[in-house]
Amino acid sequence: MDGFGSDFSSGAAGSGKMDPGTIMEQVKVQIAVANAQELLQRMTDKCFKKCVGKPGGSLDNSEQKCIAMCMDRYMDAWNTASRAYNSRLQRRERDLTTQLSAALPVPPENRRKRLWSKVYQARGHLAVN
Amino acid sequence: MSDFNDFSSASASEKAEASELQRMIAVEQQKAQFQAQVHNFTDVCWEKCVDKPSSKLDSRTEGCLVSCVERFIDTTLTITNRFTQMVQKGAH
Numbered sequence: 001m002d003g004f005g006s007d008f009s010s011g012a013a014g015s016g017k018m019d020p021g022t023i024m025e026q027v028k029v030q031i032a033v034a035n036a037q038e039l040l041q042r043m044t045d046k047c048f049k050k051c052v053g054k055p056g057g058s059l060d061n062s063e064q065k066c067i068a069m070c071m072d073r074y075m076d077a078w079n080t081a082s083r084a085y086n087s088r089l090q091r092r093e094r095d096l097t098t099q100l101s102a103a104l105p106v107p108p109e110n111r112r113k114r115l116w117s118k119v120y121q122a123r124g125h126l127a128v129n
Numbered sequence: 130m131s132d133f134n135d136f137s138s139a140s141a142s143e144k145a146e147a148s149e150l151q152r153m154i155a156v157e158q159q160k161a162q163f164q165a166q167v168h169n170f171t172d173v174c175w176e177k178c179v180d181k182p183s184s185k186l187d188s189r190t191e192g193c194l195v196s197c198v199e200r201f202i203d204t205t206l207t208i209t210n211r212f213t214q215m216v217q218k219g220a221h
Binding site: 020023024027028031034035038039042046047050051066069070073074076077078080081082083084085086088089 | 146149150153154157160161163164165166167168170171172174175178179181182183184186190191194195197198199202
């Protein structure tokens with residue numbers, strides 16, 4: 001445990017695991033994996049319901065084709081929902097920004113610039129790729 | 130031995146690094162929350178809007194999905210607001 005604090009502070013390449021860049025990598029990968037698992041689970045549920053009737057001895061050709069199409073459509077639907085949600089969030093942020101700037105007194109030029117840069121920073125946190 | 134969670138003994142640069150890391154992790158968590166919501170929306174709206182999986186998502190289905198997400202959010206807000214009112218009234 002003695003190395004913990006000092007490894008983190010040195011940020012040395014040799015410390016490997018505790019380097020902030022590596023931590024962020026691991027965090028992103030874990031989140032991506034969980035996201036993919038969630039997608040597959042729900043997709044399997046939906047496509048099984050839509051494509052497989054009375055379960056037989058195996059998946060026949062039409063069922064296989066249906067499943068393939070269903071997967072594509074499900075991912076299309078996911079992207080559509082994602083865009084719709086993102087638009088909604090951006091609209092809300094725009095409305096809030098408008099309300100906020102209407103409520104505040106107008107500061108002098110240099111303060112105004114700094115306030116807006118803070119808004120842009122905060123907006124950056126809401127943007128999702 | 131410096132405990133990782135004991136910030137009193139950390140240097141200024143260690144503290145700055147740690148809070149920057151916290152901030153970056155919070156950003157990723159927010160992204161993950163967004164994606165979790167999208168999973169929910171897709172699940173619910175698939176049931177409402179998609180009948181037979183076809184070779185393409187036609188414009189009617191697309192429109193249905195977009196409206197579905199919007200109305201689902203509206204429903205959530207409506208329920209939250211009304212429930213809050215109910216609780217407040219009940220408290221008196």
